[in-house]
Amino acid sequence: MQHKKRPRSDERPKIPAVDDYDFFARCLEEFGESNLFADIETWLVEDNPYRRPLRPHVFKYLDFGKPLAREELLTYTSLTACRTLLTIYESDFILLPRRDLASKRADLDEFYGRRAQVLGAIVRPWLESYLFGFLDDAISISGRWTLSSMREYFESFVAEERRRSDCSMATAILTSDNPQHAARTCLVQLAGDFLLESSAMGRNVGGSYGPLQSEMFKILIDELGYGVHRTRHSSLYEATMESVGLASMPHTYWQFYLTSSLLLNNYYNYVCRNHGRFFRYIGALFQAETGFIEMCRRMADTLRKVFGPGVDVRYFQEHAHIDQHHSRMVFDKMILPAVEMFGEGIIPDIVRGFEEGKFLTGIANQDFLDQVVWSDGSAHWKLLAPAIHRNIEQSREKPKVQRFIEPRGELSVTHVHDGDELCFIQSGIMRFVTGHERSVLLHAGEGTVIRRNRLHGAIIESEECTYDIHSIGDYEQWLS
Amino acid sequence: MAVVTFDPGHARFVKAGSRSFFLSTTDGRVFHLLRTTCPHRGGPLHLGQLDASRGVIRCPWHDNDIPLRCLERDAAPLVMRPGSATAVLPDPGGEPITVDGRLILATQR
Numbered sequence: 001m002q003h004k005k006r007p008r009s010d011e012r013p014k015i016p017a018v019d020d021y022d023f024f025a026r027c028l029e030e031f032g033e034s035n036l037f038a039d040i041e042t043w044l045v046e047d048n049p050y051r052r053p054l055r056p057h058v059f060k061y062l063d064f065g066k067p068l069a070r071e072e073l074l075t076y077t078s079l080t081a082c083r084t085l086l087t088i089y090e091s092d093f094i095l096l097p098r099r100d101l102a103s104k105r106a107d108l109d110e111f112y113g114r115r116a117q118v119l120g121a122i123v124r125p126w127l128e129s130y131l132f133g134f135l136d137d138a139i140s141i142s143g144r145w146t147l148s149s150m151r152e153y154f155e156s157f158v159a160e161e162r163r164r165s166d167c168s169m170a171t172a173i174l175t176s177d178n179p180q181h182a183a184r185t186c187l188v189q190l191a192g193d194f195l196l197e198s199s200a201m202g203r204n205v206g207g208s209y210g211p212l213q214s215e216m217f218k219i220l221i222d223e224l225g226y227g228v229h230r231t232r233h234s235s236l237y238e239a240t241m242e243s244v245g246l247a248s249m250p251h252t253y254w255q256f257y258l259t260s261s262l263l264l265n266n267y268y269n270y271v272c273r274n275h276g277r278f279f280r281y282i283g284a285l286f287q288a289e290t291g292f293i294e295m296c297r298r299m300a301d302t303l304r305k306v307f308g309p310g311v312d313v314r315y316f317q318e319h320a321h322i323d324q325h326h327s328r329m330v331f332d333k334m335i336l337p338a339v340e341m342f343g344e345g346i347i348p349d350i351v352r353g354f355e356e357g358k359f360l361t362g363i364a365n366q367d368f369l370d371q372v373v374w375s376d377g378s379a380h381w382k383l384l385a386p387a388i389h390r391n392i393e394q395s396r397e398k399p400k401v402q403r404f405i406e407p408r409g410e411l412s413v414t415h416v417h418d419g420d421e422l423c424f425i426q427s428g429i430m431r432f433v434t435g436h437e438r439s440v441l442l443h444a445g446e447g448t449v450i451r452r453n454r455l456h457g458a459i460i461e462s463e464e465c466t467y468d469i470h471s472i473g474d475y476e477q478w479l480s
Numbered sequence: 481m482a483v484v485t486f487d488p489g490h491a492r493f494v495k496a497g498s499r500s501f502f503l504s505t506t507d508g509r510v511f512h513l514l515r516t517t518c519p520h521r522g523g524p525l526h527l528g529q530l531d532a533s534r535g536v537i538r539c540p541w542h543d544n545d546i547p548l549r550c551l552e553r554d555a556a557p558l559v560m561r562p563g564s565a566t567a568v569l570p571d572p573g574g575e576p577i578t579v580d581g582r583l584i585l586a587t588q589r
Contacts, residue, residue, distance in 0.1 A: 070562060142512045143557040149481060149568040153557065156483035355559055 021065045024126045028064070028084070031119040032056025036110055037087070039413045043256075043436070043457070047249050048104055049095035050111035052087050053413045055080065064126055067133025073363060074259045074453035075418045078131065082262035083254075085127040086192070088120040089269040093199050098249060128270055131263065139355045145347035147339050153351065154286065154331060161290055167298035172369040177376040178438075179306045184246060185375075185435050186299075188253040189261040189368055191241060193268070194315070195250040197234040198223035203272040204281065210341070215333040219285075219326050236315035240303075243312035255414040256436045258455055260367035264360045271353060279346045282334050283353030289326040291361065296320040367453075374454045375434040382440055385447030388478040389424045392470055395478075400471040406460045414457035420475040421450040423458075428465030433457045442467075449475045481568055484577055488565040491580040493526065494556075497572030501556050502526035503565070506535065506548065513556040513567050520544050525551070 031037075037054040045051050062077045072078060091112060097104050110116065143149075169186055176182035201223065204216050225231030238248035247253075268288075271281040300316035335350060374381075392398060403426075414433070423432065424447035432448055433439040434456050441461070442448060449472075450456055472478050482496060488511070492503040500516045502525070516526045523541030530537050536545040557568040569577065 137509050138562055140510045140560040141558070142510055142552065142560075143555040143567075144553060145557045145568075149557040152481040152483055153559075153566070153568050351557075351559060355561060359561060 021126075024064070024122060025060070027119045027122045028126075029056070029059050031084070031116065031123055032059045034110055034116065036107060039411070041409060041411050043411070043433070043459075044247065044252050045254050046247070046252060047097045047099060048107060049090075049097065049250055050104065050107040052083065052251065052254050054083050054087065055413055055415060064130040067130055070134055070138050072418075073134070073263065074367060074416065076416050078263070079259040079416050079455075081127045081131050082259055082266055083257075085124065085131065085266050086262055086269070088124045088127070089266065089273060090196070090199075091116060091120060092203070092273070093196060095196075095250065124273075131266065132270055135352075135356050135359070139352060139359060141348040141352050141355070145351065146344055147336070147347075150339070150344075150347045150351065151336075154335075154354070157287075157354075158290055158327070161294060164294050167295050167302075168365040169295070169368060170298040170302040172365075172372050173302050173306060176372050180244075181375075181435065181438055182372045183303060183306045184244060184437075185256070185372060186368060187241060187244065187246060188256050188436060189258060189364070191237070191246075191253060192251065192257050192261055193265045194237040195234050195241075195248065197232075197237065200268040200272040201285070203269075204275070204278065207275070209278075212334055212338055212341075215329060215337075218333075219289075219329060222322055222326065233315060233318065236312075236318060239312040240315045243310060244303075244307055253436055255457065256455070258364070258367050258371055259416065259453070260360070260364040264364045267356065267360050271356075277349075277353075279338065279342075279349035280353030280356070282330060282338065283350035283355075284357035285353075286327065286330040286335060286350075287354045287357040287361075289323045289330055291358070292319055292323045293327065294320075296323065371435070371454060374451050375438055378432075378434060378438075378440040378448070381449040381451075382442070382446060384449050384475070384479070385422060385424060386445070388422050388449065388472065388475060389447060389470075391478045391480075392422070392472070398470075399473065402469045403466065404469070405464065405466045408460050408463050410460045410465075412458040414455050416453050416455055417450055417471075419452050419471060419473045422468075422470040422472050422475070422478075423447050423450055424468045424470065426466040426468060428460065428462035428467075430465050430467060431459045431461050433459065451475070481571055482577055483566060483568055484579070485564055485566045486579045487563065488560060489563070493580050494567060494569065495578045496569035497575035497577075499570055499572075500526075501567070501569070504530065504537075504548070504551075506530070506532035511558065511560045511565070512548075512552050513558040513565075514548075514551045515554055515556075518542075518544065518546060519550070520546075 032054055033056065036050050037052055037056050039055065040053050062080060064081060068078055173179050173182040173186055198220055201220055205220060223233050225233065225235065229235055241248040271277040271284055296316040296319040300313040300320065303311045303313050339347060425442045425444050427444045430442045431439045432442050440448065484494065488503060494501045494513065501513045502516050503511055504514050505511045516524055518525050518539040518541065520539065520542060523539040525537050525539055525546065528537040528539050535548045537548065538545050559566045
């Protein structure tokens with residue numbers, strides 16, 4: 001039986017308290033006024049899960065009113081929405097520092113306090129619509145889905161996954177100029193989710209929904225290591241991080257999460273936070289558990305190749321094994337019984353979640369690859385800068401330029417630009433940062449090309465530094 | 481059944497054995513893979529006139545207006561995503577599957 005759907009939100013009458021954008025924008029600005037989200041003077045956030053630089057001073061210039069288009073997924077506004085939304089989602093989770101809670105108690109109280117909760121509750125649905133509204137346009141599910149057509153569809157995906165021999169993340173690492181750095185960058189991207197592993201899934205454990213609930217719980221207890229702390233999957237991931245010299249406290253590398261990594265992490269919270277999206281979630285879960293099998297096998301091999309036998313790959317080995325069971329369990333014990341219980345009308349939701357998860361994973365893989373390639377090319381981008389600067393000087397139609405004068409130690413929290421930019425140093429020294437422990441030093445008369453959507457930050461290493469940021473749009477048009 | 485992936489930018493017509501389907505949309509957002517045969521006397525609906533405002537296709541044989549909602553009930557299961565479409569088609573009974581006249585291989589398990 002097909003299900004009757006509610007009308008789309010844009011077809012319903014408007015309610016001021018729900019649909020007033022200005023009200024949302026004021027609440028967002030208020031939300032950002034907490035000290036927890038202000039700029040910081042270090043690259044890492046050490047053992048304080050409440051401190052998350054959001055660059056809130058920029059909120060008032062951004063427009064979150066219209067959902068992102070597909071080609072805008074990695075823009076500055078998207079990055080800001082992603083960082084803010086994850087912060088709000090994670091205020092549902094218990095996050096505690098490992099040491100010295102007393103000195104962080106005020107932060108804890110503020111992170112979970114009434115002000116953040118109320119403002120977060122207003123802001124969250126707007127950011128969700130802004131970030132994920134495009135999925136309704138990007139992916140269309142139609143036709144008369146039956147149990148057998150759905151089975152055929154998913155079984156063809158499983159067969160395709162079994163034949164798969166490539167893993168784009170592994171390829172990006174192995175073909176990088178600096179495979180160890182690329183591998184650490186990859187581990188950092190995954191850490192946002194894996195160090196809090198299955199927290200989003202845990203949102204589905206409560207309630208009352210029959211045998212499916214028990215099946216969901218079985219998967220969750222695997223993820224949590226059956227209550228044995230050292231076998232919990234997030235504990236295994238901590239060991240992986242530590243074995244390659246990375247910190248294992250959640251969000252230490254907050255500033256180095258790519259937009260797409262945050263987007264994917266947010267997506268799983270998005271479909272788990274609102275239980276009206278439960279059927280989408282089980283589709284997304286099936287995709288993740290199935291796609292993860294080969295990806296984890298390849299990641300374990302790749303990490304060993306790059307770091308040698310000292311790297312702890314138990315996390316990836318465990319997933320390469322247990323996700324074979326989870327894939328089957330989600331399909332046989334959740335998806336098929338759900339369709340039997342609730343009718344074929346839920347199939348388009350399940351297929352939608354499956355497709356959305358797959359689509360966002362593809363975006364994340366490509367974004368990671370692009371960041372690795374851009375970061376590897378630092379010397380090249382630095383080399384291009386003087387010629388581009390000269391061409392700008394000689395051009396009649398000059399691009400928009402902003403001049404900054406900053407003192408020693410001034411740290412520019414990581415961000416992205418929506419078009420190519422030229423950073424050019426007039427005086428002093430800047431360390432231009434393209435990733436964790438990866439940077440290039442720029443002196444007066446030097447600069448670099450900042451490619452569109454690439455994550456970067458900077459810190460001043462002279463008493464004072466004067467630099468210009470030229471919004472050049474497309475760097476190639478300034479080369480000739 | 482057979483799972484077929486094709487490029488909707490280049491192909492709009494899919495044939496599985498004796499049954500054929502065509503891609504249709506009224507808003508550019510949601511796409512349907514509709515049977516080409518008119519439920520009246522089997523006319524070629526893919527050659528008919530789509531009237532999006534009234535939600536009908538006029539069959540070129542007898543000028544019957546066939547409501548899209550009726551056709552959508554029997555549409556092939558379809559997923560459209562940027563750059564590709566995947567459909568689950570009825571078993572072609574050993575016959576080939578073609579997309580816009582070109583023979584393609586359905587996903588094999």
